[in-house]
Amino acid sequence: MPAGYARVDNARILVVDDDREIAMAIEKLLAREGYEVIKAYDGMQALEALAGNQVHLILLDIMMPKLDGLSATMKIRESRNIPIIIISAKSEDSDKILGLSMGADDYVTKPFNPQELVARVKSQLRRYMHLGDIANGPKSASVLRTGGLCLDTEAKQLTVDGEPVKLTAKEYKILELLMSNPGVVFSAEQIYEAVWKEVPYSVENTVMVHIRRIREKIEINPKEPKYLKVVWGIGYKIEKI
Amino acid sequence: MVTRLRRFSTDPVAKTIAFILTVLILTGLAELFLYICFRNLDPQCIPVDGYFDSTEFVDLMGKAAAEASDALFSDELPGNVPYYYYISDGNKELTNVENPDKSFFEQFEPAFCALENGQWHLKSKSSFPYSSRYTFKLSVSEVLKKSNTIYIAYPKEYIKSLEQEWNQDRTVVIRLVTVAAAGAALAVILAIYLAAVTGRRPEDMELHPGRTDSVYSDILIAVLCFLALAWYLLYLAAYDLGANDTGTLTASHKLTLIVFGAITLPAAALCEAILLALIRKIKAGTLIKHSLIYKFLYRIYDYAVSLFDGRAFSKYPLTRSLFYRQLIFIILSFVFVFLTFVFMLAESLAVIIPPVLEAIIIYWYIKGNNRTYMDINRGFNESLEEQMKSERMKVALITNVSHDLKTPLTSIVSYIDLLSKEEGLPEPARDYVRILGEKAGRLSNMVSDLFDLAKSTSGNMPVDTEKLDLRKLIEQTLADMNDRIENSGLSFRVKLPEKSMQIYADGKKLYRVFQNVIDNALKYSLQGTRVYISLEETEGMAVATVKNTAGYEMDFTAEEILQRFTRGDKSRTSEGSGLGLSIAESFTRLCGGRFRVDIDGDLFKVTVSFNLAQQ
Numbered sequence: 001m002p003a004g005y006a007r008v009d010n011a012r013i014l015v016v017d018d019d020r021e022i023a024m025a026i027e028k029l030l031a032r033e034g035y036e037v038i039k040a041y042d043g044m045q046a047l048e049a050l051a052g053n054q055v056h057l058i059l060l061d062i063m064m065p066k067l068d069g070l071s072a073t074m075k076i077r078e079s080r081n082i083p084i085i086i087i088s089a090k091s092e093d094s095d096k097i098l099g100l101s102m103g104a105d106d107y108v109t110k111p112f113n114p115q116e117l118v119a120r121v122k123s124q125l126r127r128y129m130h131l132g133d134i135a136n137g138p139k140s141a142s143v144l145r146t147g148g149l150c151l152d153t154e155a156k157q158l159t160v161d162g163e164p165v166k167l168t169a170k171e172y173k174i175l176e177l178l179m180s181n182p183g184v185v186f187s188a189e190q191i192y193e194a195v196w197k198e199v200p201y202s203v204e205n206t207v208m209v210h211i212r213r214i215r216e217k218i219e220i221n222p223k224e225p226k227y228l229k230v231v232w233g234i235g236y237k238i239e240k241i
Numbered sequence: 242m243v244t245r246l247r248r249f250s251t252d253p254v255a256k257t258i259a260f261i262l263t264v265l266i267l268t269g270l271a272e273l274f275l276y277i278c279f280r281n282l283d284p285q286c287i288p289v290d291g292y293f294d295s296t297e298f299v300d301l302m303g304k305a306a307a308e309a310s311d312a313l314f315s316d317e318l319p320g321n322v323p324y325y326y327y328i329s330d331g332n333k334e335l336t337n338v339e340n341p342d343k344s345f346f347e348q349f350e351p352a353f354c355a356l357e358n359g360q361w362h363l364k365s366k367s368s369f370p371y372s373s374r375y376t377f378k379l380s381v382s383e384v385l386k387k388s389n390t391i392y393i394a395y396p397k398e399y400i401k402s403l404e405q406e407w408n409q410d411r412t413v414v415i416r417l418v419t420v421a422a423a424g425a426a427l428a429v430i431l432a433i434y435l436a437a438v439t440g441r442r443p444e445d446m447e448l449h450p451g452r453t454d455s456v457y458s459d460i461l462i463a464v465l466c467f468l469a470l471a472w473y474l475l476y477l478a479a480y481d482l483g484a485n486d487t488g489t490l491t492a493s494h495k496l497t498l499i500v501f502g503a504i505t506l507p508a509a510a511l512c513e514a515i516l517l518a519l520i521r522k523i524k525a526g527t528l529i530k531h532s533l534i535y536k537f538l539y540r541i542y543d544y545a546v547s548l549f550d551g552r553a554f555s556k557y558p559l560t561r562s563l564f565y566r567q568l569i570f571i572i573l574s575f576v577f578v579f580l581t582f583v584f585m586l587a588e589s590l591a592v593i594i595p596p597v598l599e600a601i602i603i604y605w606y607i608k609g610n611n612r613t614y615m616d617i618n619r620g621f622n623e624s625l626e627e628q629m630k631s632e633r634m635k636v637a638l639i640t641n642v643s644h645d646l647k648t649p650l651t652s653i654v655s656y657i658d659l660l661s662k663e664e665g666l667p668e669p670a671r672d673y674v675r676i677l678g679e680k681a682g683r684l685s686n687m688v689s690d691l692f693d694l695a696k697s698t699s700g701n702m703p704v705d706t707e708k709l710d711l712r713k714l715i716e717q718t719l720a721d722m723n724d725r726i727e728n729s730g731l732s733f734r735v736k737l738p739e740k741s742m743q744i745y746a747d748g749k750k751l752y753r754v755f756q757n758v759i760d761n762a763l764k765y766s767l768q769g770t771r772v773y774i775s776l777e778e779t780e781g782m783a784v785a786t787v788k789n790t791a792g793y794e795m796d797f798t799a800e801e802i803l804q805r806f807t808r809g810d811k812s813r814t815s816e817g818s819g820l821g822l823s824i825a826e827s828f829t830r831l832c833g834g835r836f837r838v839d840i841d842g843d844l845f846k847v848t849v850s851f852n853l854a855q856q
Contacts (some may be wrong), residue, residue, distance in 0.1 A: 021656075032662065036297050090640070090644070091689070187713070204713060205719070233711060233752075
């Protein structure tokens, strides 16, 4: 483990929200998981807190006085690459895309599920902490990467944010097909033909069931998948991240 | 008393009787006149005292005198004349009496006339009441020579019979004229009565227009004039047909009278009805206003006025200046062209002045128009901007309210979670926290649904349309909801076509549509029943239907269920926001499809249809 990086369990997290009750609630939620929390109530305070403290992850609201979350994200990204999770009441797809393109790593909408928030924080921290491992790991063409997903096609091993995940043979093959072509939409027939090697005949349900199982293994919230997406009326794809 | 009289006088029965009576009297009068003509009866005889003062008598004598005057030159008289005569020109004498003495003739006084000393005498007067028919023959100077002498007298028996006949006729005429006068008087009274009460009713003081009053006044008047003219021509024709001198009625006369009466009766009725309608209009003051000519003229007048008082341009204020400018331009151009011709004909050098002025006018016209077009463009842009602004404000409002609701909700959800993890809570408190957690979750679902709906119905939701397979989408949705379907205790009968159904829609939204519709079926179906899902092609449309049997009585209409916040069960106890079908409908429309709910007894049916994409 590289020097200067704290262990996942006692990482320091900066919570930024102009609503003090929410900031406090998040502090308690995270403290319960053993994290150290620093609070800030606007973008300027967040930048100050960041300057004076070693921080491993930032939870950032968008609509704040003085300096809003998006501008703060851009400012932070100028010098730091620590994980930033945006927590916002803005729930439009366009807002999410904007937030992520500004440099945020994840986007959680209010009102959030506390357990999901904690899971996302853990996931981001793991990825951040293990980044060194991953970066130093085998860089061969046999490793497929998408965001926190890492599929080693030689070892036939999938890790999500560094955590190994067990897949069945079919699930593995589906994921391999999709991850080899990130952003490409495959129909159920194409997936079936490639994975089952049989003539596809009314296979939507079969494929969909597998997709759902994979999602439950790799997504924090399977209902709002980040990686494995259904393109309704067309097929399935792995998001290109 | 007055009111009773009024009630009686305005009674429809009284009015109808008066109307019929008037028509009958008028027809009778017309018949009477024709009859008098046919009988050769002369009403002029009424003021005459006796036969010897009548024109008939004078005519009789005059005719005889004229015949006698002729005899002065022809020397002969028609053989068999009914009168005695003595004609002498001083030399010759003609007579049919044995003793042509003046005293013989004088005994027949007053049926006696004489020419003596160049002077006619009748009834011992020295003047002769010439009838125009005989004036020429009696008054030529050849006849009035002093040497000429004529005595004429009618035998007493002959005159007596004529006098009797005349007297009989006079009696008849007097009787007829009396009847006619009485009838006319009655008709006038009835007409005045009808004119007074027409349009009035016993129950109120209002003026009630009749059925014919909706016809324009000028049309009524035209019909009236036409009828009157036609009737008058008919009367003249009948008069000519029956004109004779005999004074007796033949069979053809009687037939003419009957036909004439049969035509006069309805014509009189129609005329009277029209007249009454016109009178009602006069009473209502609409005689002139309710006429085609007035309407036509008023329309023209109104349009002309509207051009100048600004009404014509009240909706298009920007084109007003265009109109005036156009008007001035056209008039001035016309004047200049005219002046050019005048100067050309006069071969005057001033011929160049109008074209120069015209050029100036054209410049002014184009410049003015350009300014107006600029104004129009500016106004258009302003209104567009205004619209955009209000559109942006709507979006901002939804976003702000959304933020204001979600922020406290976030605190509630977070603290409930913290509370539930708190150790040492008593068992009831743990229960309460669980309930709070459930309700907070539902609340956040509702808020999210509400904003989806608000956005989609206000048209502020981006739609990402792409070509997709509706059959595949339904299969995916069903597979996605597989766990819930299997645990529902309902059996799903899915009938999808073999081939794909390509449509243009937003896949994510359409997934929400079918998710919500199937969700609705899962929530509200009767336990153990079947849910039918089918997709088929009908007339170039992809039609998907979801049918289920409701587990409760659906006492609402298809429209009500789609209205915001209407929920199937009015008690509103079960989970869900009640917006599912509303969102489904709104999203379907957003994608360009049609969403329809049918309720038939316990059968609940949702139909979603889309136009198939062109292959």
